Amino acid sequence: xxxxxxxxxxxxxxxxxxxxxxxxxxxxxxxxxxxxxxxxxxxxxxxxxxxxxxxxxxxxxxxxxxxxxxxxxxxxxxxxxxxxxxxxxxxxxxxxxxxxxxxxxxxxxxxxxxxxxxxxxxxxxxxxxxxxxxxxxxxxxxxxxxxxxxxxxxxxxxxxxxxxxxxxxxxxxxxxxxxxxxxxxxxxxxxxxxxxxxxxxxxxxxxxxxxxxxxxxxxxxxxxxxxxxxxxxxxxxxxxxxxxxxxxxxxxxxxxxxxxxxxxxxxxxxxxxxxxxxxxxxxxxxxxxxxxxxxxxxxxxxx
Numbered sequence: 001x002x003x004x005x006x007x008x009x010x011x012x013x014x015x016x017x018x019x020x021x022x023x024x025x026x027x028x029x030x031x032x033x034x035x036x037x038x039x040x041x042x043x044x045x046x047x048x049x050x051x052x053x054x055x056x057x058x059x060x061x062x063x064x065x066x067x068x069x070x071x072x073x074x075x076x077x078x079x080x081x082x083x084x085x086x087x088x089x090x091x092x093x094x095x096x097x098x099x100x101x102x103x104x105x106x107x108x109x110x111x112x113x114x115x116x117x118x119x120x121x122x123x124x125x126x127x128x129x130x131x132x133x134x135x136x137x138x139x140x141x142x143x144x145x146x147x148x149x150x151x152x153x154x155x156x157x158x159x160x161x162x163x164x165x166x167x168x169x170x171x172x173x174x175x176x177x178x179x180x181x182x183x184x185x186x187x188x189x190x191x192x193x194x195x196x197x198x199x200x201x202x203x204x205x206x207x208x209x210x211x212x213x214x215x216x217x218x219x220x221x222x223x224x225x226x227x228x229x230x231x232x233x234x235x236x237x238x239x240x241x242x243x244x245x246x247x248x249x250x251x252x253x254x255x256x257x258x259x260x261x262x263x264x265x266x267x268x269x270x271x272x273x274x275x276x277x278x279x280x281x282x283x284x285x286x287x288x289x290x291x292x293x294x295x296x297x298x299x300x301x302x303x
Contacts (some may be wrong), residue, residue: 001070002064002065002066002070002150003064003065003066003070003071003074004062004064004065005062005063005065005074005077006057006060006061006062006063007060007061007077007078007081007083008059008060009061009082009083010083011105011106012106013061013081013082013106013108014104014106014107014108015039015054015056015061015081016033016039017104017107017283018081018082018106018108018109018110019039019054019081019110021110021229022041022110022112022118024134024137024138025130025131025133025134025135025137025138027134028134028137028138029042029138029141029142029145029157029158030042030043030141030145030157030158032152032155036055037056038053038054039053039054039055040052040054040152040155040157041054042152042157042160043069043073043112043114043117043159043160044069044114044116044117044159044160044161044162045068045069045072045073045114046069046072046198047069047071048067048068048069049068049069049146049148049149050065050066050067050068050069050070050072050073050149050159051065051067051070051148051149051150051151051152051157051159052064052065052070052073052074052077053152054077054080061081063077066149066150066152067149067150068149069149070149076111076112076113079110079111079113079232080110080111080112080113081108081110082108082109082110082111082232084232085109085110085111085232085234087107087108089273090234090273090276092280093269094252096251096252096281096284096286097252097277097280097281097284100280100283100284101280103283104283107280107283109228109232109233109234109275109276109279111229111230111231111232112229113201113230114198114201114230115198115200115201115212115226115230116163116190116191116194116198117160117230118225118226118228118229118230119190119197119212119218119226119230120137120160120166120187120190120191121133121137122222123183123186123187123190123217123218123222124136124137124179124183125225126182126183126186126221126222135177136178136179139176139177139178140161140169140173140177140179141158141159141161142158143173143177144161144165144166144169144173145158145159145160145161146158146159146161147159163192163194164191166187166191167188167191167192169184182217183217186215186217186218189215189216189217190215190218193215196211197212199211200230200231201230201231203231205227205231205233205235205236208227208231208233209223209224209227212226212227220239220240221238221240221241224236224237224238224239224275233275234272234273234274234275234276235271235272235275236274236275237264237267237274237278238278239263239264240260244278245258245259245262245263247281247282247287247288248263248266248267248278248281249262249263249266250286250287250288251284251286251287252266252281253266256288
């Protein structure tokens with residue numbers, strides 16, 4: 001059965017830009033964009049599996065949902081689209097940031113209210129290329145997830161496994177998906193305390209980050225990447241990233257080689273809004289010229 005809800009944004013709302021951070025590669029089984037431009041998500045909610053379709057309907061946004069988690073997904077639709085976000089409090093301190101802020105008035109920080117859904121793919125992305133991480137996520141969901149409720153089943157969408165199913169994935173299946181023991185062990189530790197981790201959605205940034213980092217293998221990078229999506233926290237700045245400090249440093253100073261310390265110093269004027277500032281910097285398109293080839297994709301199945 002399909003249930004529906006419409007919501008009217010209070011201002012500009014860029015659905016593609018805002019929801020796009022949830023897609024883990026072009027072949028993500030849990031996120032698709034239809035031929036009509038509608039956005040489809042398959043999620044494991046506290047009420048069970050659910051599928052939601054999100055599309056513009058005039059000045060409103062319409063959500064249609066299926067499955068046991070349908071009502072939960074529709075209740076969270078406004079927050080998912082940034083209703084809890086207040087970009088009016090953001091004050092650009094650099095010309096480049098000001099221009100990006102002006103050109104992207106529909107940017108909103110989303111809030112899914114689901115920790116594990118963002119945590120597991122973030123763990124898969126630790127210290128590997130995006131191609132490797134996206135492939136692992138896709139293969140694990142296709143093999144161990146379940147069909148998404150509603151018409152998305154015909155689209156071959158999948159809901160990610162529940163904690164027990166994650167815990168029962170044998171070692172050779174992780175290996176087949178290209179996931180090394182360090183990352184798979186971190187995921188197994190996380191799913192054992194899934195309920196405690198989900199409580200982080202109601203915590204402030206410092207407390208939520210500390211809760212996630214109690215799990216060995218989860219550090220500041222993974223915690224920030226998770227909370228940006230699950231909590232929509234505007235100050236959840238990513239540290240420990242290979243590229244972000246160099247991008248921020250080059251965008252704001254024109255100089256290369258910035259590290260985390262230099263990035264945090266440059267972003268100090270945006271305290272409380274550093275994640276939003278980095279989103280805008282990335283949207284500006286000002287990135288340092290590439291000097292080295294991309295990392296080669298490794299095949300863990302041959303190791």
